[in-house]
Amino acid sequence: MEQDFRDFVLEHMPHIERRRIGGLYTDTTDFTSIGYGDVIRLADRHYMVLRDEAERRFGIEDFKFWVKRCRCLETKEPAILKLVFHEEFTQQIGSMRIRSFRSATKEARILDLVRDDPRFMHGFSARDEAGNLVRVLEVIRGKRFDEVVDALPGDHAFYFHNNLRPVLNTFIDACEAIGFLHQHGEQHGDVRRDHLWMETSTGRGRWLDFDYAYETRANPFGLDLYGLGNSLLFLVGKRIYTPHVFEGMEGSEALQPGDFSPVIRNRLVNLRRLFPYIPKPLNNVLLHFSEGAETFYDSVDEMLFELRPCLDLLPNPQEPKEGAP
The missing domain is CATH 1.10.510.10 (Transferase(Phosphotransferase) domain 1)
Known part of the structure; x- marks a missing residue:
């Protein structure tokens, strides 16, 4: 099965070295274990992980280990996969204390709402085999x-x-x-x-x-x-x-x-x-x-x-x- 999987990857990405091909993931719960060369299977598509995304703020790169820059093997198109990350904190804005939290469901809902609106990023959501709601995003050039x-x-x-x-x-x-x-x-x-x-x-x-x-x-x-x-x-x-x-x-x-x-x-x-x-x-x-x-x-x-x-x-x-x- 491992051999068949590697052959499948090489068929779609012949330039990659066989030894660089990692594992096949259908459960993205432990997103920190998924890195370069691994493949995420989602909604009948396979996404080769190239790197973790990062935001640069105040001169510092802040790596987002739950966000993966990928390439879809079937379509050859780049994609960003946002995996489920539970985070909650309180912000102080003036006299207001505001509870903030991440919600994959909310983002998936907005992606549906703005699907044809050019003022927003586009994408779709799909659940992995463990039920995690993954968002598959187009790369904005x-x-x-x-x-x-x-x-x-x-x-x-x-x-x-x-x-x-x-x-x-x-x-x-x-x-x-x-x-x-x-x-x-x-x-x-x-x-x-x-x-x-x-x-x-x-x-x-x-x-x-x-x-x-x-x-x-x-x-x-x-x-x-x-x-x-x-x-x-x-x-x-x-x-x-x-x-x-x-x-x-x-x-x-x-x-x-x-x-x-x-x-x-x-x-x-x-x-x-x-x-x-x-x-x-x-x-x-x-x-x-x-x-x-x-x-x-x-x-x-x-x-x-x-x-x-x-x-x-x-x-x-x-x-x-x-x-x-």
Whole structure:
């Protein structure tokens, strides 16, 4: 049987060395034991494991041992398999304590909901022989949107005049996608700027990773909104501003405690203090996520109602310069 299995793998991947072929897994419960060269059989397909996926945050690679980068032997297509990983923790957002947990069922449900929506990652779910609900995801060919923005040339003033308007256009489309989930009673659960990717072929933003869920006594979508606010803060500033970054910058001497985030208290939210050319209405959207905020947005629609008009207040790099032919 082992010999037959190895021959089967070599038939579909003739370039791999026989000695590199590992075991055949139909039960993914012990995902830490599954590594390079192993094959996962799922829904009449066989997936060769190439590596564990990793996220890079704060300059550190965080390996996700339950997420496997694979190649389907039958189709030759790349795929990402998310195996069942039970995790639960409590987040402190201001005065709120929020229970967060991973839910394979919830992510599978959203994959069905957004199957034909280009603003999200796509895939399907299937159970292995032990009943674990595995999600099989298409690989998005592109780059993290925040890395795309970070790589844009010039200082903040150049960015503001040449890139911010199209960047916010993309972000508004991504916000509408999160609003679509909320309209269907679903949370994204882990809205972060590194979970929004720009697809190379379309230039469109696509959201990843729906497996977190959370419980709040107040707004059931409040954590998603907070994540959108953090993402917007990065996009307007082209980076995050902390004392290490803004020390000595003009305007920094006037900063007040209310200008910062109520959660990450050294993170500046009131960017107009440093960049007075940022339109007040746009800065006011940011201030809803500051320590000094008197009100918080209750919905994505409410935030977008104030954010969309800000586009017309920003320079349009596509407009011809005065005097140009």
